[in-house]
Amino acid sequence: MPLRRQIIALPLLLAVPAGRAVAAQQGYSPEVERVLGRAFEATGGAGWYKLRGWREAGRRGGLPYESWIDPLRYGLRTEIRDRDGLQIQGFNGQAEWRISSAGEITAVNDRGTLGRARTEAFFDAQLFFFPGRFDARGEYLGAKRDDGRDFDIVRIQPVGGDPRELWFDQRTRLLGRIVDRSGRRAAAVKVSDYRRTGPVQVAFRYAPEAGTDAALARERASVSFAAPEREQFSLDRPKELARVKASRGG
Secondary structure, eight states, X not given: OOHXXXXXXXXXXXXXXXXXXXXXXXOBOHHHHHHHHHHHHHXXXXXXXXXXXXXXXXXXXXXXXXXXXXXXXXXXXXXXXXTTEEEEEEEOSSOEEEEOTTOOEEEEOOHHHHHHHHHXXXXXXXXXXXXXXXXXXXXXXXXXXXXXXXXXEEEEEETTSXXXXXXXXXXXXXXXXEEEXXXXXXXXXXXXXXXXXXXXXXXXXXXXXXXXXXXXXXXXXXXXXXXXXXGGGSOOHHHHHHHHHHHTTO
Protein backbone atom coordinates (compact mmCIF):
# COMPACT_ATOMS: atom_id res chain seq x y z
CA MET A 1 0.00 0.00 0.00
CA PRO A 2 1.46 3.42 -0.92
CA LEU A 3 2.74 5.50 1.95
CA ARG A 4 0.23 8.26 1.21
CA ARG A 5 -2.74 5.89 1.50
CA GLN A 6 -1.47 4.50 4.79
CA ILE A 7 -1.33 7.97 6.25
CA ILE A 8 -4.84 8.86 5.11
CA ALA A 9 -6.18 5.59 6.53
CA LEU A 10 -4.97 6.50 10.04
CA PRO A 11 -6.06 10.12 10.56
CA LEU A 12 -6.33 9.86 14.34
CA LEU A 13 -2.55 9.65 14.59
CA LEU A 14 -1.85 12.80 12.61
CA ALA A 15 -1.28 16.24 13.99
CA VAL A 16 -3.41 17.83 11.21
CA PRO A 17 -6.17 16.54 8.91
CA ALA A 18 -4.71 13.77 6.76
CA GLY A 19 -5.62 15.11 3.34
CA ARG A 20 -4.19 18.53 4.15
CA ALA A 21 -1.01 17.01 5.58
CA VAL A 22 -0.34 14.99 2.46
CA ALA A 23 -1.22 17.72 -0.01
CA ALA A 24 0.31 20.73 1.68
CA GLN A 25 2.97 19.62 4.12
CA GLN A 26 4.92 16.54 3.23
CA GLY A 27 6.33 17.68 -0.11
CA TYR A 28 7.51 14.17 -1.08
CA SER A 29 7.77 13.42 -4.77
CA PRO A 30 5.97 10.29 -6.07
CA GLU A 31 9.35 8.56 -6.40
CA VAL A 32 10.19 9.30 -2.75
CA GLU A 33 6.78 8.00 -1.66
CA ARG A 34 7.48 4.80 -3.58
CA VAL A 35 10.90 4.24 -1.97
CA LEU A 36 9.73 5.12 1.54
CA GLY A 37 6.56 3.08 1.14
CA ARG A 38 8.59 -0.04 0.36
CA ALA A 39 10.93 0.60 3.30
CA PHE A 40 7.92 1.23 5.54
CA GLU A 41 6.44 -2.17 4.66
CA ALA A 42 9.78 -3.98 4.91
CA THR A 43 10.37 -2.72 8.46
CA GLY A 44 6.95 -3.25 9.99
CA GLY A 45 4.28 -1.45 7.99
CA ALA A 46 1.36 -0.46 10.19
CA GLY A 47 3.43 -1.51 13.20
CA TRP A 48 5.05 1.93 13.05
CA TYR A 49 1.72 3.51 13.97
CA LYS A 50 1.69 1.59 17.25
CA LEU A 51 4.73 3.42 18.58
CA ARG A 52 4.06 6.02 21.28
CA GLY A 53 7.64 6.49 22.39
CA TRP A 54 11.21 5.50 21.53
CA ARG A 55 13.86 4.69 24.12
CA GLU A 56 17.25 3.27 23.33
CA ALA A 57 20.54 2.54 25.06
CA GLY A 58 23.98 1.47 23.94
CA ARG A 59 27.19 3.23 22.98
CA ARG A 60 27.72 6.39 20.93
CA GLY A 61 31.23 7.35 19.96
CA GLY A 62 32.39 4.62 22.32
CA LEU A 63 30.56 6.06 25.35
CA PRO A 64 27.49 4.63 27.13
CA TYR A 65 24.31 6.55 26.32
CA GLU A 66 20.55 6.48 26.68
CA SER A 67 18.06 8.39 24.54
CA TRP A 68 14.33 9.09 24.62
CA ILE A 69 12.41 10.31 21.55
CA ASP A 70 8.79 11.35 21.11
CA PRO A 71 7.59 10.04 17.70
CA LEU A 72 4.30 11.96 17.94
CA ARG A 73 5.78 15.44 18.33
CA TYR A 74 9.32 16.72 18.55
CA GLY A 75 11.11 15.65 21.71
CA LEU A 76 14.62 14.29 22.23
CA ARG A 77 16.70 13.61 25.33
CA THR A 78 20.14 12.00 25.39
CA GLU A 79 22.29 11.15 28.39
CA ILE A 80 25.94 10.24 27.86
CA ARG A 81 28.32 9.03 30.55
CA ASP A 82 32.00 9.85 30.15
CA ARG A 83 34.84 9.49 32.63
CA ASP A 84 33.86 12.77 34.30
CA GLY A 85 30.21 11.92 34.86
CA LEU A 86 26.87 12.53 33.17
CA GLN A 87 26.13 14.83 30.22
CA ILE A 88 22.49 15.60 29.38
CA GLN A 89 21.00 17.09 26.23
CA GLY A 90 17.30 17.88 25.76
CA PHE A 91 15.07 19.25 23.00
CA ASN A 92 11.33 19.90 23.36
CA GLY A 93 10.64 21.38 19.92
CA GLN A 94 11.00 24.96 21.16
CA ALA A 95 14.45 25.06 22.78
CA GLU A 96 17.54 22.91 23.16
CA TRP A 97 19.46 22.64 26.44
CA ARG A 98 22.57 20.91 27.70
CA ILE A 99 24.22 20.23 31.02
CA SER A 100 27.88 19.25 30.98
CA SER A 101 29.38 16.76 33.41
CA ALA A 102 30.86 19.79 35.22
CA GLY A 103 27.35 21.23 35.77
CA GLU A 104 27.52 23.97 33.14
CA ILE A 105 24.10 24.77 31.64
CA THR A 106 23.45 25.93 28.09
CA ALA A 107 19.86 26.60 27.00
CA VAL A 108 19.24 28.19 23.61
CA ASN A 109 16.55 28.58 20.97
CA ASP A 110 18.57 30.07 18.10
CA ARG A 111 17.76 28.85 14.64
CA GLY A 112 20.98 26.91 14.02
CA THR A 113 20.91 24.99 17.30
CA LEU A 114 17.23 24.14 16.98
CA GLY A 115 17.79 23.00 13.40
CA ARG A 116 20.48 20.55 14.47
CA ALA A 117 18.34 19.21 17.32
CA ARG A 118 15.32 18.84 15.04
CA THR A 119 17.42 17.03 12.45
CA GLU A 120 18.77 14.56 15.00
CA ALA A 121 15.32 13.80 16.43
CA PHE A 122 13.81 13.44 12.95
CA PHE A 123 16.28 10.91 11.57
CA ASP A 124 17.10 8.98 14.76
CA ALA A 125 13.60 7.52 15.04
CA GLN A 126 12.77 7.36 11.30
CA LEU A 127 10.24 10.17 11.55
CA PHE A 128 10.40 10.51 7.77
CA PHE A 129 7.84 7.68 7.77
CA PHE A 130 5.30 10.16 9.24
CA PRO A 131 5.01 13.10 6.80
CA GLY A 132 1.58 13.95 8.21
CA ARG A 133 3.10 14.58 11.64
CA PHE A 134 6.40 16.17 10.68
CA ASP A 135 6.64 18.65 7.83
CA ALA A 136 9.41 17.63 5.44
CA ARG A 137 10.46 17.80 1.82
CA GLY A 138 11.83 14.91 -0.21
CA GLU A 139 13.27 14.36 -3.67
CA TYR A 140 14.51 11.28 -5.48
CA LEU A 141 18.19 11.48 -6.49
CA GLY A 142 18.31 8.29 -8.53
CA ALA A 143 19.86 4.83 -8.22
CA LYS A 144 23.51 4.02 -7.54
CA ARG A 145 25.64 0.95 -6.94
CA ASP A 146 27.92 0.96 -3.90
CA ASP A 147 29.96 -1.86 -2.38
CA GLY A 148 28.21 -4.44 -4.54
CA ARG A 149 24.67 -3.29 -3.67
CA ASP A 150 22.12 -1.26 -5.63
CA PHE A 151 20.49 1.65 -3.81
CA ASP A 152 17.63 4.07 -4.34
CA ILE A 153 18.73 7.45 -2.98
CA VAL A 154 16.34 10.05 -1.58
CA ARG A 155 17.10 13.42 -0.09
CA ILE A 156 14.87 14.30 2.89
CA GLN A 157 14.86 17.62 4.74
CA PRO A 158 12.67 18.26 7.78
CA VAL A 159 11.40 21.84 7.69
CA GLY A 160 13.68 23.86 9.94
CA GLY A 161 16.31 21.12 9.85
CA ASP A 162 19.16 19.88 7.68
CA PRO A 163 18.86 17.46 4.74
CA ARG A 164 20.19 13.93 4.66
CA GLU A 165 20.63 11.47 1.83
CA LEU A 166 19.01 8.15 2.66
CA TRP A 167 20.22 5.15 0.67
CA PHE A 168 17.75 2.26 0.54
CA ASP A 169 18.87 -1.17 -0.63
CA GLN A 170 16.82 -2.09 -3.71
CA ARG A 171 16.73 -5.78 -2.74
CA THR A 172 15.94 -5.64 0.99
CA ARG A 173 14.25 -2.18 0.94
CA LEU A 174 16.17 -1.36 4.14
CA LEU A 175 18.04 1.87 4.85
CA GLY A 176 21.72 1.02 4.34
CA ARG A 177 23.52 4.36 4.31
CA ILE A 178 23.04 7.96 5.50
CA VAL A 179 25.02 10.84 4.00
CA ASP A 180 25.19 14.35 5.44
CA ARG A 181 26.40 16.93 2.91
CA SER A 182 25.53 20.04 4.94
CA GLY A 183 29.09 20.55 6.22
CA ARG A 184 32.39 21.26 4.52
CA ARG A 185 32.93 17.55 3.96
CA ALA A 186 30.39 14.82 3.41
CA ALA A 187 29.84 12.54 6.42
CA ALA A 188 28.62 9.03 5.63
CA VAL A 189 27.42 6.29 7.97
CA LYS A 190 26.57 2.70 7.07
CA VAL A 191 23.42 1.31 8.69
CA SER A 192 23.10 -2.41 9.45
CA ASP A 193 22.20 -5.17 11.93
CA TYR A 194 18.42 -4.95 11.63
CA ARG A 195 16.45 -6.75 14.34
CA ARG A 196 12.76 -7.26 14.95
CA THR A 197 11.94 -5.11 17.98
CA GLY A 198 8.31 -5.02 19.03
CA PRO A 199 6.18 -4.32 15.94
CA VAL A 200 9.04 -2.98 13.75
CA GLN A 201 12.55 -3.73 12.54
CA VAL A 202 15.28 -1.42 13.84
CA ALA A 203 18.92 -1.01 12.80
CA PHE A 204 21.31 -1.58 15.70
CA ARG A 205 24.60 -0.51 14.12
CA TYR A 206 25.73 2.81 12.61
CA ALA A 207 29.33 2.69 11.36
CA PRO A 208 31.08 5.85 10.11
CA GLU A 209 32.87 5.45 6.81
CA ALA A 210 36.48 6.47 6.25
CA GLY A 211 36.94 10.21 6.75
CA THR A 212 33.79 10.56 8.88
CA ASP A 213 33.92 11.54 12.56
CA ALA A 214 34.15 8.43 14.74
CA ALA A 215 31.81 10.14 17.24
CA LEU A 216 28.95 9.24 14.86
CA ALA A 217 29.44 5.54 15.59
CA ARG A 218 26.49 4.02 17.40
CA GLU A 219 25.76 0.55 18.71
CA ARG A 220 22.23 0.15 20.02
CA ALA A 221 22.00 -2.45 22.77
CA SER A 222 18.27 -2.09 23.43
CA VAL A 223 15.23 -0.32 21.99
CA SER A 224 11.75 -0.03 23.52
CA PHE A 225 8.65 2.00 22.76
CA ALA A 226 6.98 3.13 26.00
CA ALA A 227 5.47 6.63 25.85
CA PRO A 228 7.84 9.21 27.37
CA GLU A 229 6.95 11.88 29.90
CA ARG A 230 6.96 15.20 28.04
CA GLU A 231 8.59 17.04 30.93
CA GLN A 232 11.80 15.08 30.51
CA PHE A 233 12.46 17.01 27.29
CA SER A 234 12.37 20.39 29.08
CA LEU A 235 14.97 21.78 31.48
CA ASP A 236 14.33 21.34 35.19
CA ARG A 237 17.53 22.94 36.51
CA PRO A 238 17.48 21.73 40.16
CA LYS A 239 16.52 18.18 39.24
CA GLU A 240 19.00 17.78 36.38
CA LEU A 241 21.87 19.45 38.24
CA ALA A 242 21.31 17.10 41.17
CA ARG A 243 21.56 14.09 38.82
CA VAL A 244 24.76 15.39 37.24
CA LYS A 245 26.29 16.06 40.67
CA ALA A 246 25.32 12.58 41.87
CA SER A 247 26.99 11.03 38.80
CA ARG A 248 30.28 12.57 39.96
CA GLY A 249 29.84 11.03 43.37
CA GLY A 250 29.48 14.44 44.99
